[in-house]
Amino acid sequence: MNKKSTCLFQPISIGNVEIKNRIGMAPMSVFGMVSADGCFTQRGIDYYVERAKGGAGLIITGYSEIENEVEVSLSGIVQNPSVNPPRFICTAGEMTERVHTYGAKIFLQITLGLGRVGYEPWISCKPIAPSAIPNFWNPQETCREISLEEIQFLIKKSGEAAKIAKLAGFDGVEIHAVHEGYLLDQFALAMFNKRGDKYGGDLRGRLALSTEIVQQIKGVVGQEFPVIMRFSVKSFIKDWNKGGLPGETFIEKGRDVDEGLEAAKILQEAGYDALDADCGTYEGFYWAHPPGYQKHGCYLPFVERLKEVVKIPILMAGRMEIPALAEKALSEGKIDMVLLGRGLLAEPFWPVKVRSNQIEKIRPCLGCHDGCLGRQDLCRPLSCAVNPAxxxxxxxxxxxxxxxxxxxxxxxxxxxxxAARVSALRGHQVSMYEKTNQLGGHLTEASVPDFKEDERRLIDWYKNELDELGIPIYLGEEVSAELIEAKKPEVIIVATGSTSRIPQIQGVDQDHVLTACEALLDQEKVGDPVVVIGGGLVGCEVALWLRRQNKNVTIVEITEELMWAGDVPYANKQMLHDLLEWHNVKIMTGTTVAEISLNRVEIIDRSFQKDEIPAATVILATGYQPDRQLYEKIKDLIPETYLIGDARKVRNIMWAIWDAYEIARSI
Incomplete structure (x- = not known):
């Protein structure tokens, strides 16, 4: 990429605020970086400053609540400038000062609330909504309809929050949001808004709250202070609590693109200075938070139409961290600014590396959500699976x-x-031994399906990093006690991974029975039809991969649901489950495999009823077990010997990387 001609590094103005380039940080909640009184902690400050240091022209923070009376939330979860304004200005002021030092601008995202998508770990009140509609998480609970007085209170608090933001040095605010089905979006959608007053009815009525918010803010802090809107062009609601997949034909129950275009014109007319556009709601959570199953640039076909109807800048995220894709979208005039969310978590210096033409050094985001959104669900601090720092x-x-x-x-x-990368970066003398003829471990087979291209990019990134660090790598060579004696290392890090767990099923040793690893690495061995034993993440992804090759696939899972363990983040689990259903993968839960025979599998359900399933190939996706054989032999040879990754405990990519980073940063 020619850094002199790239559109990514041309300046852009939002209102009267000039931004040095067209790369922004998308808003993401910063769980674990908030004090009990709703202020940014030092970790939160350092987190945003790092992205400014990395070259982003605009930072948009994760949402801040504007009040805690209409919708009562638990303290310390998200920022809230209304709890302790002087303290908020103090901590946020330090952050904005430091961000500005790097030439970046920073907007505070402020929220009207969660509404029907509020749930117990976050709120301590009955969920609210524009009308008495079902709560998303518990459809048996009906939300409380918000009153006119409460609406006026929220409008007033929006202006107060913007004033605090300006005093803290923020360059603008983003309104959260006519997007993702949050409270303000619930007002905008006829499906959720049944009001008979001026805040309901036709589209203009349903957008009246959004209109009055920007007018209130401009009236309080002045017309020159930019106010932008987080805005979903299309909702992807197929029905209550049911989203629509890419390419799926369905009747949109939320906001379709035509209504989205009309809404955009109304929001521009109201005074918004830009639209931060995307798609999705909680019904289609995998649109607002696209997993690896979504294509890079998944919003482009919908968002690009906004440019035809409004003149204000259009900002867009949506897996845009591929530099060529970002450049192309800008150069073709489809959007005005690229926003990177998880891409800047994985690689804070994305802008610097693109500008210096070091594309191969950009650490890829996997779209896994394990370190970011998935940790939010566990009430753990925000981080990143591939970037532990x-x-x-x-x-x-x-x-x-x-x-x-x-x-x-x-x-x-x-x-x-x-472990090798971090140890060498710190200055240690590192050598690596791998008994096979290639690097990557289980990531090699995991990256085979077409929807796992980012895992392939991660392997290539590691290879490049280790090559630049000059680390000697010995492939096809097993480590022994004799080799250790000859090399005389002072530290040994054992990362021997895991092996497939083979269940005790009669007939499991036949030639047409393959592990998931074997099937992925040698597709020619997989016949048709296929029975996949195990409905965890691996089994489901293998089943989807094979079904896309037009094979007839059945998943047999002993528990009552797929991916039951709870370690698959919500957006990924929701989309994978919907994809399996859409592609007609047969799913048999609460079912045990009793025997594997040639061309068939005998199963038993919870009622002890037996049945048979045709199977030319049986694939075992029954988990992995640590490979500690070598560790047990050598663990006492050197005092400083560590066991990491799957060899210590079988989990996912994130834990393997985090294990390695923790040890290697400390030796």
Whole structure:
């Protein structure tokens, strides 16, 4: 990419605020970086400053509540300038000062509330909504209809929050949101808004609250202070609590694109200075938070039409972290600014690396949600699966060791690769041994399906990083006690990964029975029809991959639901489940495989009823077990010997990388 001609680095103005380039940080909630009184903690400050340092022209914060009376939430979850305004100005003021030092601008996102998507871990009141409609998480609970007095209170508090933001040094505010089905979006959607007053009725009536908010803010802080709107062009609601997939034909129950275009014109007329556009609601959560199953640039076909009807700038995220894609969207005039969310969590220096033509050094986002959105569901601090320092930039910064050591890494999977990278960056003398002829470990087979291209990019990124660090890598060579004695390392990091767990099923040792790894690495061995034993993440992804090849696939899962373990983030689980259903993968839960025979599988359900399923190939997706054989042999040879990744405990990519980073940053 020619850094002199790229559109990414041309300035742009939002209102009267000039931004140095067209790369922004998309708004994401910063769980774990908020004080009890709703202010940014030092971690939160460092987190945003790091992205400004990395070259982003605009930072949009995660949402801040404007009040805690109409919708009562628990303290310390999200920012709230209304709880302790002087303290908020103090902490946020330090942050805006530091962000401005790097030439970046920063907007505070403020929210009117969650409404029908509020749930117990966050709120301590009955969920509210424009009308008495079902709560998203518990459809048996009816939300309380918000009153006119409460609406006026929210409008007033919006102006007060914007005033506090301006005093704290923010360059503008973003309104959260006619987007994703939050409270303001619920007012905008006829499906949720049944009001008979001026805040209901036709589209203009349903947008009256959004209109009055921007007028209130401009009246309080002045016309020059930019106010932008987080805005979904299309809702992707197929029915209550049911989203629509990419390419699926369905009747839109929420906002279709035509209504979205009309809404955009009304919002521009009302005085909004830009639209931060995307798609989706909680019904289609995988649109607002696109997993790896969504294409990069998934919003472009919908958002680009906004340029035909409004003149204000259009900002857009949606897996836009591929530099060529971002550049193309800008150069073709489809959008005015690229926003990166998880892409800047994985790689804070994305803008700097693009501008210096170091594309191969950009650490890829996997779209996994394990380190970001998934941790929110667990009430854990925000971070990133592939970048453990995200959200703890100062504490997890790498420093040279007091003493350089000889570090031997055993295993070239993702844990070993990260341990080698971090150890070498800190200045240790590192060597790596991998008994197979390639690097990547289980990530190699996991990256085979077409929807796992980012995993392939991660392997390539590690290879490039280790090559630039000059780390000697010995492929096809097993480590022994004799080799350790000869090399005399001072530190050994064992990352030997895991092996497939083979269930005790009669007939499991036949040639047409494959592990998921074997099937992924040798597709020619997979016949038709296929029975996949195990409905966890691996089994479901393998089933989808094979079904897309027109094979007849059945998943047999012993528990009552797919991906039951709870370690798959909501957006990913929801989309994968919907994809399996849409592609007609047969799912048999609460079912056990009793015997595998040639061309068939015998099953037993919860009622002890037996049945048979045709099966030319049976694939075992029954989990993995740690491979500790080598560790047990060598663990006492060197005092400083560590066991990391799957070899320590089988989990996911995030935990393998985090294990490695924690050990390697400390030796």
């Amino acid at each position: 995200c959200g703890r930039e100062v504490e997890y910064a790498l420093h040279p060791p007091l003493q350089q050591k000889k570090v031997l890494i055993i295993g070239g999977g993702v844990a070993g690769l990260e």
